[in-house]
């Protein structure tokens with residue numbers, strides 16, 4: 001770091017205060033000559049000057065030349081330049097403390113860097129780290145040996161120049177982790193993981209891991225698994241038992257289908273696994289569209305009731321007068337208009353499985369009392385019926401309403417609240433787990449494209465940034481709507497920033513949750529989509545001077561699609 005001048009150490013006047021502090025600490029010196037770019041001495045920098053620079057809150061990146069200019073006048077009056085002693089009381093002692101803190105910070109950073117390098121080099125797998133521009137910042141010994149290159153030749157190069165067929169630079173752009181991908185290096189299929197590194201809501205780099213056991217090892221495990229499953233099915237004589245196993249196998253998929261690695265979601269997944277082990281009632285809370293039903297299904301699939309049905313009831317969507325008949329069923333002729341032969345209720349239909357009571361906060365008080373009775377007695381009585389039927393049902397309830405407050409206001413029964421609130425799972429809004437947005441976008445893009453039979457599209461970095469920064473008041477449901485809209489609107493395979501509906505980057509909607517569940521989001525969504533699409537088409541026509549082919553190209557849609565849209569929007 002220091003310039004070597006003969007045998008003595010010197011500082012260049014273009015070096016920084018930070019570098020000077022490091023030099024002084026490392027060499028235990030208190031002063032050093034400063035030279036210009038021609039190696040000519042321009043003064044002497046002392047600890048005292050550095051202390052003063054820091055006490056005057058000069059930037060640690062400030063140049064030593066500037067420190068000399070500002071403080072070398074003091075040099076004449078300094079008692080002894082090599083001395084660490086200070087004379088002007090509080091200012092200096094504050095700065096000395098700051099210097100001591102910096103020294104310790106630096107030592108700690110060195111120690112961590114050393115430890116990290118040792119760990120990396122000891123790792124059996126290949127590890128490479130790139131920065132936000134895809135430049136190699138670190139690569140371990142194992143990776144270098146595999147590639148047959150030297151570490152110092154790789155550092156600072158773009159990763160595509162170092163590793164064949166890499167996608168690490170793409171992972172940095174998309175922010176989407178890629179696990180268990182097959183990458184051909186030197187003609188060999190290798191298993192790799194690519195993990196983005198996030199800081200302050202931005203991807204600042206990515207880590208690539210090369211798994212040396214590679215594909216052959218994975219195939220070996222796969223074959224072993226297949227053998228095991230064949231063995232298991234040979235033993236299975238009972239067909240019912242076999243179908244039960246199948247259900248249990250897909251249960252793991254149930255939890256795994258919950259996309260997200262944010263710590264809050266990792267905790268939710270853990271809660272799901274725990275809840276699945278016991279038959280207790282579960283209360284799931286969270287804003288509309290955060291995935292409450294997905295979580296309820298995951299608990300059902302992973303639990304002992306997985307063989308049974310999963311029956312979902314939206315308590316807010318059924319008129320109060322019909323809710324009782326819907327939940328408990330009715331007997332033949334129970335009321336005018338009742339179906340001949342009667343009808344089983346949702347509790348009965350869910351027998352041996354799970355009943356998901358969505359929007360429980362919207363259930364009328366009278367019904368709350370009846371539900372509580374069923375929960376306690378595990379028996380239901382049909383409307384117009386004379387006898388009770390036993391039911392074995394696991395109850396999972398969900399709401400986006402503040403139930404505790406409703407209990408205080410007397411709009412929700414306290415006893416029912418406590419009966420439901422045995423296991424509580426709270427789902428965070430999407431804006432509080434932004435790091436999951438790229439993975440959710442990629443998941444739903446792939447899922448919907450497969451469903452529609454079209455080629456999947458990828459997001460450009462700028463488009464992804466807009467989507468990450470948006471506050472998603474409608475949560476994951478809104479995100480799914482955006483993906484679906486983009487699939488139908490964008491014809492190419494790349495989604496650029498200008499393809500996104502304008503409101504995503506211009507209007508930052510209030511972070512207040514949508515109180516209305518899914519219904520109003522859909523209306524609001526349609527209106528926003530209509531407006532923003534119209535605006536986008538108008539802007540493209542203006543930019544293309546009215547040339548429709550050019551406007552279609554700018555919009556990323558086919559000319560015939562543009563003509564249809566012009567008609568639709570009355571242009």
Ligand SMILES: Nc1ncnc2c1ncn2[C@@H]1O[C@H](COP(=O)(O)OP(=O)(O)OP(=O)(O)O)[C@@H](O)[C@H]1O
Pocket residue numbers: 257258259260286287288289290291292293294295358400440443476477480517518
């Ligand atoms: N963790 C997740 N991973 C992937 N997709 C998810 C996840 N959570 C929710 N979704 C998707 O988001 C949409 C909304 O989910 P869901 O219906 O479960 O939300 P909700 O909280 O029950 O909504 P509401 O309160 O309006 O009933 C669905 O399309 C679902 O597939």
